[in-house]
Every structure is written in structure tokens, then in C-alpha cells.
């Protein structure tokens with residue numbers, strides 16, 4: 001009885017993993033270090049996740065130049081965004097406007 005319960009659970013977990021991998025895009029990591037986005041320019045597809053990892057001891061933001069989003073990234077934190085629109089999108093840090101980056105987003 002115990003053994004069969006376990007195998008049913010494994011089956012459900014495998015099925016869920018399949019659904020997740022079919023739907024989710026890739027995660028692209030942009031590191032924030034020494035007052036810079038690294039890499040400053042990344043390519044992504046609609047549905048991908050951009051994850052900013054702030055390893056500085058200073059607070060930053062990732063703010064879209066067109067105002068579409070504004071992520072607060074306190075020192076030592078990380079923040080994520082799922083890209084929903086194709087196009088070339090610049091972004092910057094509101095605290096240090098000379099910190100800039102670019103997302104090149106292609107259709108799925």
C-alpha cells in the first residue's frame with residue numbers, strides 16, 4: 001500500500017515537470033556588479049525570464065526606458081521579469097542613470 005502510493009506520487013511529479021518545461025522559457029541572468037549590468041546587452045525570446053542578481057553592496061534598479069517596468073534591486077537581492085513583448089528595449093538604473101542595459105527580445 002505504501003509502495004504504490006509512492007509510485008503514484010512520482011508519476012504526478014514527472015507529469016508536472018513536463019508541463020513546466022513545455023511552458024516556461026529560459027532564464028537569462030544579468031549580474032549587477034561594480035555599478036554595471038553584466039552583460040549589458042542580452043538576447044531573449046518572448047516568454048523568457050530575465051533575472052537580475054545584484055551582488056553590489058549598493059541598491060540599484062532595472063527600469064525600462066519606456067516606463068513599462070521598474071524593478072527595485074536592493075543590495076544583495078535578485079529580481080525577475082518575464083518578457084512579454086518583442087523588440088529592442090533599453091533600461092537603466094534610476095539611482096545611477098549611467099548604468100544602462102539592453103534587452104533584444106525576439107518573437108517566440
Ligand SMILES: [Cu+2]
Nearest residue numbers: 060093095096
Ligand atoms: Cu544603480
